[in-house]
Amino acid sequence: MIEHLVLGGARSGKTAFAERVTLTLAENARGTPVYIATAVATDQEMRARIERHVQLRDSRFVTREAPRDLLTIVDTLSPNAVCLIDCLATYMGTLWYDACDRVSEEGLLAEGLALLEGLAQRASRFVIVSNEVGMGIVPESAEVRMYRDALGRWNALAAALAARVTLTVAGIPLQVKPGQHSLWKREGDAP
Template identity: 40%
Template sequence: MSGPLTLVIGGAASGKSAYAEDLVINSGLPMVYIATAEAGDGEMTERIAIHRARRGIGWETRENPLTPGEELAALPPDRAVLLDCATMWLTNQMMRGDDPARAEDEFLAALAACRAEVVVVTNEVGQGIVPEHALSRRFREAQGRLNIRLAAQADRVVQVVAGLPLVLKGGAG
C-alpha cells in the first residue's frame, strides 16, 4: 500500500518549496528531505544553503541527485517525505546523457511503491517562450511529460503562484 502523494508545481521562485515544506512540517510525522540538487557552482551552493537554513532543524536530509527512488524504497510508512525537486532530478539525468523516459518510469514506480507520505516539488516550464536551443527544448518537453505523469499519479496537485496555493486536484491545500 503506497502512501499519499502530493505534487506541488509552480514557476521558479514561486514559493513552491516553502509551501511543500509546510505541508511536511504540518503532517506531524518525522520529516525526510530528499535533495536532488547538485552544487555545481557558487550560485547553486548558495541556493542549497538558503533552502537548508529555511528548513531548520528536525529534518533527516538525504542527498540523491540521480536515484531518489532508492531513498523512497527504504522509507517506512510513518514518515513524511519532501522530494525537492523533480526538475533538478530530470536535469541531472539529461546532463548525464541518460534516457529520461527510462529514468522517469523507474522514478514513478518508486513513488508508487513508497509507503511514506510524499510531497514532490516540480517546476512548470511550459508557460514561457519556446527555447532557442535544442537541449532546452528537449528538456522542456521531457519536463512537461514528467509533470503530466506525476500529476496523474498524485492524490493531490497544488499549483503555487506568488506564494499562493491553488489546489488543482484532490483535497484542500
C-alpha cells in the same frame, strides 16, 4: 504513495508551501518528516542557493541528499517517513546532464515512469516539488526543448499519480487537484 505534487515557477513559493504540507502530514501521521534534496552544487551561485534552502529549512526535517538514484535513498527510509522531494526538475536535469549527448526524450520518459511509479508503490508518503516550465518562452535549442517537454510529461505523470496537486503563483498556492471542473475530466479519470 504520492500525496501531493507542488508545481510552480522559480521563486514562486513552491518549496515553502511543500515544506508546510510535509510537516503537517508528518505530524498528523506521527511520521518522520524527511527532506530529500536533489540539487548538485555545480558552481558558486548554486552552492549559495542550496545554502539558503538549508538555512531556511525547518529543523524537524531529517535531510537526505539524492542527486541520483533517488529510489535507492527512498528504500533506506522508514515506511512511516513523510518525504519532501525537492525537486523533480533538478533531479531530471542531473540525469539529462549526466547522459549528455546520449540522452533521448524516450530515455528520460522511461526514467520518469520508473521513478514515479516506484514512488507510488512505496509505503512512505511523498510530497514532490517540481518546476512548471511549460508556461514560459520556447527554448532556443532542441536539447533544452527536449528537457522542457520531458519534464512536462514527468509532471503530468506525477499529477496523475498524486492525490493532490497545487500550483504556486507569486507565493499563492492554487489547488488544481482535486477540484477540477467536470468538463476537464478525461475518460477514465478518478472522480
